[in-house]
Amino acid sequence: MNITRDQIDELNAVVKVEIAKDDYREKVDKILKDYRKTANIPGFRKGHVPMGIVQKQYGKAVLVDEVNKLLQDALGKYMTEEKLDVLGNPLPKNQEEFDWDADDFSFEFDLGMAPKFEVNLQPKKAVVSYEIEADKKMIENQVTTIQKQYGKLSPQKEVAKDSEVTGTFFNDEAGIENTTTFEVAALKGKKNTDAFIGAKVGDIITVKTKGLFAEARDFQNAFKMSQDEANDLNAEVTFTISEINKREAADLDQELFDKLFGKGVVTSVTELKDKIKEDAERQFKQQSDQQLLNDVTERLIDETKFDLPSEFLSRWIQSTGEKEMSLEEAKEEYDRSEKGLRYQLIEGKIVQENNLQVTFEELKAYAKEMIKGQMAQFGQLNPEEKELDDIAARILGNQEEVKRLSEQLMHQKMLDFFKENVKLKTKKVSFDDFVKEVYN
Incomplete structure (x- = not known):
């Protein structure tokens, strides 16, 4: 041979x-x-x-x-x-x-x-690392939401500006039949508000879906559809009123605090706001971390220049696809997946050169921490080590779970690595400003 x-x-x-x-x-x-x-x-x-x-x-x-x-x-x-x-x-x-x-x-x-290339972790322009703060307005809004959520409902004879109405939206042709509850204050525009003011239980109101609610989330809740579907919908619907209520805000007292956080954890309005701020910023950190990972990924792809054997890879995609495809279709698939392939190569090089591979011991420890967190939610705060080992062994015996946890752990290792090694610029913003900068 x-x-x-x-x-x-x-x-x-x-x-x-x-x-x-x-x-x-x-x-x-x-x-x-x-x-x-x-x-x-x-x-x-x-x-x-x-x-x-x-x-x-x-x-x-x-x-x-x-x-x-x-x-x-x-x-x-x-x-x-x-x-x-x-x-x-x-x-x-x-x-x-x-x-x-x-x-x-x-x-x-x-x-x-595979191409030969170098990865530069110190770009000329620093990558923004957002630090999202829960501002005073957000905290006050959350307090108001809590008071409404835990407040008492009082039936009303007719709809007023401060009412909550329950009823069913219906349009047979558009396939809409959904029972929902919303605040009249959530409606958009005087015309829509006036259509409801003064209505009674049993009344049928006709409105158009387009521009009905001020916020997209209220529209999605009312019609049970995705944002894309909601954007495309422009139909005339009827709304049959089944309930009219006024929600009286709950008092900010110890009974409410205990109901929210457990007995004695929060004892004042100041502590309530501090807790809201702490919880919100913990969630914001997850969003800012994900955005940082996305931004670093995009920057590395843009600034790490190398060629790929595109003709070969197109033919390889054609030969390995689940369904038969032409070479032209394979080239289109390659174009769609090229950016992902580039990042796989970049990430692989970073992992290899910095010994970031996920080891079994790291995976086991990660699984045990995940298990401890889940058990804590059910009041099991101090599980025995043997119990954790046994549960972790069962989880790690499942190849799908191993793959999922490995991806999560690698995600975290790459994030930690980027925070320590990439040129970053910290920027403190409110959540609203974060959304404007990132998603608009």
Whole structure:
């Protein structure tokens, strides 16, 4: 057997594997002899079938199978020994009219080589790291929301500006039939508000969906649809009123504090606001961390320049897709996935050069911390170590869970690494300003 490589350019190579008859003959002959001992062929006793018949019936299939095994083993060993950093898998060349009746065989494979590049973690322009603060307005709004949520409902005879109405939106043609509750104050515009003011239980009000609510979330709750669906909807609907209530705000007293946070945890309005601020900023940190990871990822992709073997990768996508696709379709799929592939290569290089690989011990410790957090939610604050080990072992016995937890842990390791090594600029903002800067 002989293997040679023709390096076309930095990103493309062709490997040629030559297999002679002596490389496979002994193995093929042994398998055919074993077949002869067990073959059931009409007209012959088991074990007495002429070798010529066995060869005629099974010889080609055994040959192809054994040569392919030999080929794959040799190709894999060669790439390992040569330390070839390839993308995708080798693609066979010129297989359409391959002659399996020959004694010696020659196979060629296209290889797509991974590019060589350096990652600069200190860009000229620093990446913004947002520190989202819960401002006074947000905290006051949250206090008001809590008071409404835990307040008492008083029935009303007719709808007023401060009413909550419950009823059913309906439009048969648009497939809308949804019972919901909303505040009249959530409606947008005088025309919509006036349509409800003074209405009584049992009344049917006709309105248009477009521009009905001031906030998108109220629209989505009212019609139970996604933001995209909501944006496209412009229908006339009826609303049949089934309840009219006025919500009296709950008092900010110890009974409410205990109901919210547990007995004695919060004892004053000041402590309530501090707790709201603390909880909100903990959630904001998750959002700001995710945004930081997104922004660093985008910056690295934009500023880390390297070429890819695009033609090879398009053909590889074509050959490995779940459904049959043309080369043109494969190229379109490559274009869609190119950015993700670039980041995989960048991340892989960072992980390798900085020893950020996820170890089993790290994964086990991460799983145990996750389990402790879940148990704490049910009041189990001090679980025994053996119990944690047993639960973690069951979780890590599931390959899907291992994959999911590994991805989460790698996500966290990359985030921590970027915080320590990437050029960042901290920017304190309110949540509203964060949304404006990031999503508008």
